[in-house]
Amino acid sequence: MARWQPDAPGRLAAAALDLFEENGYENTTVIQIAERAGLTKSTFFRYFPDKREVLFGGGTVAGLLVEGIASAAPAAGPLDAVADALEALGRTFFTADRREFSGRRQAVLNAHTELREREALKRIDLTASMCEALSRRGVPGLTAHVAARLGALAWEIAFDRWIDADNSEGFGPLARQALTEVRAAAAVC
């Protein structure tokens, strides 16, 4: 039995990213990823169903978003609740120490259609999570859908700015700024 490893999925993701960059996504095997991380193949499959999933670790993000929306002030409007959720993401997930990894990861995703597809579906699922969390706050159906879509767009804009090496701002403030810009743009559509 493999001994207990702290943050095995994180180590597997880091090892995978290194190998994808060095040898290409197609040329990297699950066994190589596990070896590089100092783990076994069976440990890999305890966390991920296949190679394609290794850069999409867990449901942490969905949980943070849902919690952030639920805990927004009762009087907060839909997009304000989304802003709170994205700030929560910035405090505990898109932290400064993950910035370099996040940028490298995104470059690998962008370069492979099958990873882009997986990411596209994850985004739809995350947007649906935000929409449901807004509905539970009493936001009417269509308004919740629109706010979740606008929130997802602001997230993408903020993320692109955040991983930009010339930018030193945190994800949270960038997300709040992007949401303000998105709201203004929506008003002139």
Place this chain on the structure above:
Amino acid sequence: MARWQPDAPGRLAAAALDLFEENGYENTTVIQIAERAGLTKSTFFRYFPDKREVLFGGGTVAGLLVEGIASAAPAAGPLDAVADALEALGRTFFTADRREFSGRRQAVLNAHTELREREALKRIDLTASMCEALSRRGVPGLTAHVAARLGALAWEIAFDRWIDADNSEGFGPLARQALTEVRAAAAVC
């Protein structure tokens, strides 16, 4: 050499949908699809790179959207141009004779993660096409992004209503109605 066939991709898609419904997506082979359509395997691969692609025929939709946005009245706002594009789609693609097929196709997509992933990426690409077409009309960057996202949401809402058997309205009017609702919802986010 196979003899010339009218609308081979359409016949392959129809045959594939029948077989996916009868035997399941996983249990259907490209050879079976080609046979059912009265075509050869090599004809299949002339139109589609793999089985997964057979229900995503061609770039027709992107072209219709781009053309619809480009030919909107010069004074039309971003969402009005998108409404014109969705109406063009309703006139030439989501026509009454394709309604039943579209509903069955969507049910098969929804039931398979790998088809949902493919569809998710196609939607991103179509949204990007709308965004670029709006930019070419002089719509500022972020406004074009927001209008394209809201247009994609209205499209999805209209599509769900259109394939509903209890609904006899055309896709175009449904899309215009959905856009009006989405615009109103955006104003209260």
